[in-house]
Amino acid sequence: MSVLVFTENWDGKFKKLSFELASYASKVAEMLNTNAVALSIGNVDESELKKLGNYGVKKIVNINNDALKNLDDRAYTSVIAEIAQKESSEVIILSNNNMGKGLAPRLSVRLKAAIGAGVSQLPLSTSPFTVYKRAFSGNAFAHLELKTGVKIITLAQNSFELIETANGASVENFSVNVDASNIKVQVKDVQKQTGKILITDAEIVVSGGRGMKSPDNWEPLVELANLLGAATACSRPVSDEGWRSHEEHTGQTGKIIAPNLYFAIGISGATQHIAGVSSSKYIVAINTDKDAPIFGAAQYGIIGDASKVLPKLVEAVKEVKGK
Amino acid sequence: MKILVCISNVPDTTTKVKFVEGNTKLDTTGIQWVINPWDELSLTRALELKDDASTGVKSVSVAHVGSIAAEPTIRKALAIGADDAIRVNAEPADAYYVASQLAEVIKKEQFDIVICGIESSDFNGSTVGSMLSELLDYPSVSAVSSLKIENGQVVISREIDGGKEIVHVSTPFVAVVQKGIAKEPRIAAMRGIMMARTKPIKLYEPIAVEPLTQVVSFEMPKPRASCKFVDAENPKQLIELLQNEAKVI
Ligand SMILES: Cc1cc2nc3c(=O)[nH]c(=O)nc-3n(C[C@H](O)[C@H](O)[C@H](O)COP(=O)(O)OP(=O)(O)OC[C@H]3O[C@@H](n4cnc5c(N)ncnc54)[C@H](O)[C@@H]3O)c2cc1C
Ligand SMILES: Nc1ncnc2c1ncn2[C@@H]1O[C@H](COP(=O)(O)O)[C@@H](O)[C@H]1O
Numbered sequence: 001m002s003v004l005v006f007t008e009n010w011d012g013k014f015k016k017l018s019f020e021l022a023s024y025a026s027k028v029a030e031m032l033n034t035n036a037v038a039l040s041i042g043n044v045d046e047s048e049l050k051k052l053g054n055y056g057v058k059k060i061v062n063i064n065n066d067a068l069k070n071l072d073d074r075a076y077t078s079v080i081a082e083i084a085q086k087e088s089s090e091v092i093i094l095s096n097n098n099m100g101k102g103l104a105p106r107l108s109v110r111l112k113a114a115i116g117a118g119v120s121q122l123p124l125s126t127s128p129f130t131v132y133k134r135a136f137s138g139n140a141f142a143h144l145e146l147k148t149g150v151k152i153i154t155l156a157q158n159s160f161e162l163i164e165t166a167n168g169a170s171v172e173n174f175s176v177n178v179d180a181s182n183i184k185v186q187v188k189d190v191q192k193q194t195g196k197i198l199i200t201d202a203e204i205v206v207s208g209g210r211g212m213k214s215p216d217n218w219e220p221l222v223e224l225a226n227l228l229g230a231a232t233a234c235s236r237p238v239s240d241e242g243w244r245s246h247e248e249h250t251g252q253t254g255k256i257i258a259p260n261l262y263f264a265i266g267i268s269g270a271t272q273h274i275a276g277v278s279s280s281k282y283i284v285a286i287n288t289d290k291d292a293p294i295f296g297a298a299q300y301g302i303i304g305d306a307s308k309v310l311p312k313l314v315e316a317v318k319e320v321k322g323k
Numbered sequence: 324m325k326i327l328v329c330i331s332n333v334p335d336t337t338t339k340v341k342f343v344e345g346n347t348k349l350d351t352t353g354i355q356w357v358i359n360p361w362d363e364l365s366l367t368r369a370l371e372l373k374d375d376a377s378t379g380v381k382s383v384s385v386a387h388v389g390s391i392a393a394e395p396t397i398r399k400a401l402a403i404g405a406d407d408a409i410r411v412n413a414e415p416a417d418a419y420y421v422a423s424q425l426a427e428v429i430k431k432e433q434f435d436i437v438i439c440g441i442e443s444s445d446f447n448g449s450t451v452g453s454m455l456s457e458l459l460d461y462p463s464v465s466a467v468s469s470l471k472i473e474n475g476q477v478v479i480s481r482e483i484d485g486g487k488e489i490v491h492v493s494t495p496f497v498a499v500v501q502k503g504i505a506k507e508p509r510i511a512a513m514r515g516i517m518m519a520r521t522k523p524i525k526l527y528e529p530i531a532v533e534p535l536t537q538v539v540s541f542e543m544p545k546p547r548a549s550c551k552f553v554d555a556e557n558p559k560q561l562i563e564l565l566q567n568e569a570k571v572i
Binding site for chain 1: 337550562
């Protein structure tokens with residue numbers, strides 16, 4: 001038996017979510033009295049692979065195959081299923097990000113394994129196997145029983161702390177046969193976002209809404225984000241108007257995020273916006289309207305004009321951080 | 324080329340959800356049901372492709388797994404412009420159940436492009452689309468933010484975590500779509516509403532499928548601590564609170 005965790009890397013370095021997944025998988029393995037095994041697909045060197053051991057994984061299966069350079073959901077599913085069977089995995093854990101959302105449901109069908117998607121805590125119980133997941137766009141949570149022998153969990157990003165332990169991990173290099181003629185998805189071009197912090201990875205996100213008034217007023221908001229090492233985001237009307245890029249739109253129909261700290265500046269707090277940010281640990285709202293619904297979701301608030309408050313906040317951060 | 328858009332029927336996005344029967348079921352009283360926002364955008368994109376003769380898209384159908392209560396939602400899709408509809412007459416027990424029903428119908432009806440949304444706003448499963456592709460053994464592309472047909476070739480832009488990829492895929496396939504696929508949902512015009520009344524809704528009876536999951540109960544989110552206000556003239560106090568009390572910066 002084992003708990004298998006599917007990791008992701010970016011240019012040979014594990015994404016932070018891989019360590020979150022490893023920490024989570026190790027805890028699930030503990031609940032089941034077994035070990036966590038990680039699967040890495042890609043060109044990742046031994047010292048990087050071993051880092052997964054810091055988060056409790058006991059074994060790392062490493063697959064480096066040119067045919068898997070690009071993501072083909074079908075080909076990847078076959079590989080993960082093969083390793084899950086080889087390791088007799090009872091639980092398989094992936095991220096609830098773009099890649100995980102594509103692969104987990106395929107695996108579910110392939111292995112006849114029930115899936116709990118967007119899980120944000122350790123399983124509530126292992127027998128029956130019940131998980132805690134988001135429902136109704138964050139307006140409720142469901143206790144969902146996974147009724148099959150093998151179970152799949154996709155973990156909501158940023159919902160589980162990293163837990164470091166003594167490293168006792170071994171690396172096993174494994175080769176798989178990939179039938180290249182079976183790969184139907186061909187990648188023609190890749191446009192990597194460089195230099196910017198990804199909204200979905202960021203621990204702090206600074207977000208602006210229509211209350212920012214004009215695309216020309218964003219400078220202090222961006223400066224605040226830079227000072228805090230934060231990503232920038234926006235409400236839907238702001239991206240619809242083309243004030244900010246579509247990648248920044250958060251909410252029910254945009255990105256769903258769970259940073260430690262979310263600044264909502266000039267955002268009214270419509271349910272569809274809150275749906276994307278309600279899992280943030282802390283929300284700070286800045287708004288001229290004391291009755292704006294965003295204050296109902298926030299722990300800290302300033303009633304005031306963003307164009308006046310933001311420059312002062314920037315100064316305050318500089319002072320406090322001694323810059 | 325034939326396109327199928329799978330639509331789920333969900334409570335309007337502003338609904339204040341409540342539960343009944345020991346928190347096991349959604350209280351449906353007073354709920355207004357709508358086409359899942361993603362599916363409305365998928366339908367819009369499918370119709371845009373059909374409007375452009377160069378794409379070779381001849382028809383756009385919609386499919387729904389659900390009881391007769393969902394017919395107004397299906398009619399709405401027809402009013403927006405879908406040519407015809409399919410309904411599998413069954414309560415959607417779980418994602419695997421729904422995907423299995425859809426797969427069965429698709430095997431019989433044959434489509435070139437099947438579009439699903441990234442998630443239903445009710446249960447937030449994010450699973451039906453990719454499950455469906457596996458059941459059909461079709462290729463799938465997820466996180467699709469743009470879908471074009473150029474000289475008979477499907478050209479997709481998909482979001483990866485940290486950028487974008489342009490990919491080609493052969494038909495038939497399943498696209499799981501997200502933000503960007505269409506800008507604004509198309510709205511039904513009076514003419515469309517009239518025409519929708521006579522468009523066909525083909526009825527299928529469900530096949531026997533055992534769901535893989537079961538909702539034990541629902542619970543409401545924990546109430547958040549009430550908001551602590553800081554004077555607008557003194558934002559420094561906010562930074563101090565974030566540093567010393569919340570310990571997040
Ligand atoms: C199906 C559907 C899906 C949707 N999905 C999303 C989604 O994913 N994300 C999303 O964001 N929205 C979404 N929406 C839209 C949503 O309903 C709201 O319209 C939107 O979130 C409002 O954006 P806003 O808060 O920026 O603007 P507004 O609602 O216009 O709010 C502006 C706020 O700024 C304040 N303000 C004004 N001037 C100032 C100032 N000088 N300083 C500080 N504050 C000021 C105002 O008091 C107000 O509270 C969706 C809607 C639908 C129907
Ligand atoms: N009952 C249903 N009937 C038809 N399509 C559905 C149904 N439920 C979900 N879908 C499709 O699957 C997508 C993702 O839904 P879900 O996996 O439930 O989050 C939706 O956007 C629809 O395209």
